[in-house]
Amino acid sequence: MKLDNPLTGTMVSLDEWWMPFTANRQFKAAPRLLAKADGMHYWTPDGRQILDGTAGLWCVNAGHNRKPIVEAVQKQAATMDFAPPFQVGHPLAFEAATAVANVAPAGMRHVFFVNSGSEAADTALKMALAYHRARGEPSRRIIIGRERGYHGVNIGGTMAGGIPGNRKVWPAMMAGVDHIRSTHDLARNAFSRGQPAHGAEFADELDRLIAFHDASNIAAVIVEPMGGSAGVLIPPQGYLEKLAASCRKHGILLIFDEVITGFGRLGAPFAADYFGITPDILTCAKAINNAAVPLGAVLASDAVHDAIVNGAPEGAIEFLHGYTYSGHPLACAAVVATQKLYAQEKLFDRARDLAPFWEQALHSLKDARHVIDVRNLGLVGGIELEPRAGAPARRGLEAHVRCFESGALVRFTGDILAMSPPLVIEKPQIEQLVETIRESLKKID
Numbered sequence: 255m256k257l258d259n260p261l262t263g264t265m266v267s268l269d270e271w272w273m274p275f276t277a278n279r280q281f282k283a284a285p286r287l288l289a290k291a292d293g294m295h296y297w298t299p300d301g302r303q304i305l306d307g308t309a310g311l312w313c314v315n316a317g318h319n320r321k322p323i324v325e326a327v328q329k330q331a332a333t334m335d336f337a338p339p340f341q342v343g344h345p346l347a348f349e350a351a352t353a354v355a356n357v358a359p360a361g362m363r364h365v366f367f368v369n370s371g372s373e374a375a376d377t378a379l380k381m382a383l384a385y386h387r388a389r390g391e392p393s394r395r396i397i398i399g400r401e402r403g404y405h406g407v408n409i410g411g412t413m414a415g416g417i418p419g420n421r422k423v424w425p426a427m428m429a430g431v432d433h434i435r436s437t438h439d440l441a442r443n444a445f446s447r448g449q450p451a452h453g454a455e456f457a458d459e460l461d462r463l464i465a466f467h468d469a470s471n472i473a474a475v476i477v478e479p480m481g482g483s484a485g486v487l488i489p490p491q492g493y494l495e496k497l498a499a500s501c502r503k504h505g506i507l508l509i510f511d512e513v514i515t516g517f518g519r520l521g522a523p524f525a526a527d528y529f530g531i532t533p534d535i536l537t538c539a540k541a542i543n544n545a546a547v548p549l550g551a552v553l554a555s556d557a558v559h560d561a562i563v564n565g566a567p568e569g570a571i572e573f574l575h576g577y578t579y580s581g582h583p584l585a586c587a588a589v590v591a592t593q594k595l596y597a598q599e600k601l602f603d604r605a606r607d608l609a610p611f612w613e614q615a616l617h618s619l620k621d622a623r624h625v626i627d628v629r630n631l632g633l634v635g636g637i638e639l640e641p642r643a644g645a646p647a648r649r650g651l652e653a654h655v656r657c658f659e660s661g662a663l664v665r666f667t668g669d670i671l672a673m674s675p676p677l678v679i680e681k682p683q684i685e686q687l688v689e690t691i692r693e694s695l696k697k698i699d
């Protein structure tokens with residue numbers, strides 16, 4: 255299929271790009287294209303304005319095309335396009351690491367740059383194994399994840415994640431991992447505002463797995479403090495505290511995957527701050543530089559960093575890991591400019607202050623057609639729809655398409671709609687988003 259690109263006047267073929275996480279045949283039959291962005295909006299190639307209810311993909315927290323970030327990237331591209339990160343360095347990468355460390359949870363000032371959330375997850379898992387080996391406990395190899403957990407698409411994250419489709423297609427990758435159950439409990443927690451009241455006891459499953467495998471074989475527990483990609487799964491009250499306590503008691507590292515929650519999404523710098531729980535290793539990406547250039551990072555505690563780095567012989571590479579593009583100059587320029595912008599505009603506080611209005615607006619959808627749950631935390635919202643009999647996920651897709659046609663971008667995972675707007679969203683735009691969803695739901699079967 256070909257379509258006209260009004261921006262360039264050329265015909266564009268849709269055949270060659272095999273799109274990620276997309277129903278390619280369905281998409282190419284009826285493409286939804288974005289051509290321009292600014293602030294809270296996208297524009298389609300034919301000039302239709304779309305309110306961005308998802309900050310791109312949970313990542314453009316300061317809004318689109320912010321001038322200081324654009325200018326910083328442009329300037330860096332013209333100054334030094336690339337510098338190798340192995341055995342030589344460039345000042346901007348150090349400056350970017352310091353900027354991230356300055357907002358990181360206390361005691362997590364060691365920043366390892368990668369290029370995506372998936373790479374951050376795999377790096378974190380390798381770091382956990384390296385830590386135990388450095389401390390003389392190489393038998394600690396098992397990774398515990400959680401059902402419905404999402405840690406990206408590389409091998410470690412695919413294994414540790416709890417997405418059933420992955421387990422079906424790539425079962426051979428699933429060695430050396432085990433999983434605790436998901437915290438999702440609609441029967442008891444539907445329409446909870448903020449953290450649901452029921453389900454702290456789901457964390458007891460970790461104790462069962464520790465007894466089963468023995469702590470001496472377990473390296474780390476990796477969870478998203480708030481599950482995003484598998485459908486906005488908010489941790490029950492007391493749940494994360496229990497997980498953290500079991501990890502501490504048994505010498506197991508706790509890894510928080512904050513690829514979605516990092517940099518203000520919950521109204522605090524990190525979910526670790528929001529929940530008052532500091533992990534040993536933390537992964538982040540996306541909003542770290544407002545998604546201007548691909549970049550992720552792994553933050554390590556002093557204990558993890560020091561065991562690996564100080565434990566190696568003098569002159570040896572302590573951690574045999576890294577990417578050609580770790581600390582890419584353009585990405586780092588965007589980090590420094592983004593972190594400055596977040597601080598200047600106090601965007602994390604803004605998210606915190608807007609959260610009650612956001613919650614109220616979202617929960618007004620309780621009586622909307624097809625809705626069986628509304629959940630929220632910080633500036634995240636999830637709307638669960640009743641699946642259509644015999645066609646799960648169809649209603650979610652149709653709701654997404656209807657909203658897009660009506661001028662709003664919302665994400666869907668199965669029959670769950672997920673919202674995570676830029677932190678600069680205004681109250682009337684929140685109302686517009688909610689009304690677009692309400693009207694769109696009326697129109698689908």
Ligand SMILES: Cc1ncc(COP(=O)(O)O)c(C=O)c1O
Pocket residue numbers: 369370371372373375404405406407478482483511512513514539540
């Ligand atoms: C919690 C979490 N971890 C990892 C990833 C993977 O990030 P990326 O798509 O940048 O590889 C995502 C992506 O949404 C995520 O939500």
